Amino acid sequence: MEVQGKIKMIDETKTYGNNGFRKRELVITTEEQYPQHILVEFVQDKCDLLNSYSVGQMVKVSINLRGREWVNPQGETKYFNSVQGWRVENLQTEGAAENMPPVPPMEAFEPADNLKEEDHDDLPF
Numbered sequence: 001m002e003v004q005g006k007i008k009m010i011d012e013t014k015t016y017g018n019n020g021f022r023k024r025e026l027v028i029t030t031e032e033q034y035p036q037h038i039l040v041e042f043v044q045d046k047c048d049l050l051n052s053y054s055v056g057q058m059v060k061v062s063i064n065l066r067g068r069e070w071v072n073p074q075g076e077t078k079y080f081n082s083v084q085g086w087r088v089e090n091l092q093t094e095g096a097a098e099n100m101p102p103v104p105p106m107e108a109f110e111p112a113d114n115l116k117e118e119d120h121d122d123l124p125f
Contacts, residue, residue: 003038003083004060004091005030013047022047026085028061040085049088062087 009027016023024047030036040061042049053059066082 001063001065002060003028003030003040003063005035005038005058007053007055007057007059008037010050010053010055024050026050026061026088028059038083040083042085046086049085053088053090058091060089060091061085062089 005028007026008029009025011025013022013024015021022044024042026040026042028038028040030038040063062085064084064086066084068080070078070080072078
């Protein structure tokens, strides 16, 4: 699955417990009629994927939905969901449009009307 939008927030990497579990959170704001603010978690080595991104960039994030069951000490079962990211792609082409030459309007292209019948059959096969 994928979600795309503008980066609203990138949190710092946090380390938990004695085993060194790492987690970093990213918030993406979707661009639709009713924009959504989607929290995406990156864990362990995937935390470093966010190092080259900043707030305001348009990105596409590949995600997995995770769900788990937990039984509390009173015996009640609870369910939790999380959105876990595993790839980030930049959707902005920084300066690419500025460096491109202008495209002439279609009126500038005229159809060739000086073709001869024998000119079209010069292919070697």
